[in-house]
Amino acid sequence: MSDHELYPIGDAAHRSGLSVSAVRFYADAGIVEPTGVNRAGHRMYDVGAIARLELVRTLRELDTDLDEIRRLLDGGTTLHDLLTTHLEIVKRQERTLRARRAVLRTLIEQGGTTAQADLMHKLVSMTDEEREQTIDDFWNDVGAGLDLPEGFVDRLRTMRPVLPADPTAAQLEAWIELADLVRDPAFRDAVRTYLHDAYSTDEGRTVASAPFQDFMHETGTPLAEELLAAHRAGESPRSPRAQRAVTRFMEAATALSDTPLTPEVRDRMADGFQQVPDLMRQIAEEDAASDDPVYDDTHGRYLSLVALINGTEEDHGSFPYTWIAEAMRAAEPLHP
Known part of the structure; x- marks a missing residue:
């Protein structure tokens, strides 16, 4: 040519x-x-x-x-700008088609009604911005007027659902339930009441304080993961690796209150970990008998649905509390 x-x-x-x-x-x-x-x-x-x-x-x-x-x-x-714009359009179209596929797949599996199909399509077809706004509206309402340590509600709102591009039926169902819940005024009131009851006490305000939360979600997380890695590797709680990890974890925890890591403090921490499973069962029993808003029906339900949507569910029942308690009791050297 x-x-x-x-x-x-x-x-x-x-x-x-x-x-x-x-x-x-x-x-x-x-x-x-x-x-x-x-x-x-x-x-x-x-x-x-x-x-x-x-x-x-x-x-x-x-x-x-x-x-x-x-x-x-x-x-x-320019061609670059035009193609970039259309790439975003294609991505949105792709997400919409994936959402429709997920809705159809779930309806087929569950034998859903026309009303369910309409609701599912509306919720799943939300844009990312609309989903973000739905969650923001929820936390803005829940946090309004709550007398809790500064920044605590903002930290809670960081736990947000991110629906995958190709969600499973379980993730799709979880998002639909969550979207319904966070729009429900009664659920918002229940979450607000639970947070007030749980964190307005002296002990609760300590847990919700910035230093404690920073330790739980930032400083303490990698230290705890190091300790759990030793357990997953089959290490003895008295092994050098486990002892190094548990000592660093306890030192960081006691530093929150400028408390020396003495044998007495070590033993109290070990006893606390040893008793966690029993305390969890006790709390569950008390919640079941309570007429007031409880964790599993309020903030706990929100977090469990977010974890399911995001694929980050954890099996807390298999957490090695006893192994950690034994590692703590064996920890050396300690302050006199």
Whole structure:
């Protein structure tokens, strides 16, 4: 193909992958005009014009608007910017299709009704921004007027659902339940009441304080993971690795209150860990008998649904409390 040769409309259509009628349409619309005409008055196209026709075909296959194509060819935008914009459009379309597939799959598996199908489609088809706003509205309402340590509610709101692009049926069901719950005024009131009751006491305010929360979610997390890694590796709680990890963890924990890590403090921490399973069972029994808002029905339900949606569920029942307690009791050296 010569750079200077002119080609009749049939050749231009063949080389660009368009029909002759489409080439005529783009010429009449002022998108890609012919380079010239021959003596018989037939439209002729050079290599550059054919290349532009190929670009138009590609962009139209991507559902690009004719006005956008015209702006591109007239120099009003760049190909990079145009393609970047359309990549985002394609991504949104892909997410929508994945959501629809998830809805259909779940409805088929569960034999859902028309009303359920409509609700599921509305909730799952939310944009990321709409989902974020739904959660923000929930925490804004729950946190309004709560007399809790500064920054505590903001830390709670960081635990947010992120629905995967291709959710499982369980994740889809969890998001639907969560979206319904966080919009329910009664659930919001129950969460607000639970947080007030749990964290407005002296002990609760200590747990909700910034130093304690920083330790739990920042400083203490890698130290605890180091300790759990030793347990998962089958180490003895008295092994050098476990002892190094548990000592660092206890030193960081006692530093919160400037308390020396004495044998007495060590033993109290070990006793505390040893008693956690019994305390958890006791709390569960008290919650079951209570008429007031409780963790599992309020903030706990919110967190469990978020964990299911995000795929971060943990089996707290298998947490090695006894192993950690034994490692603590064996920890050396300690302050006198």
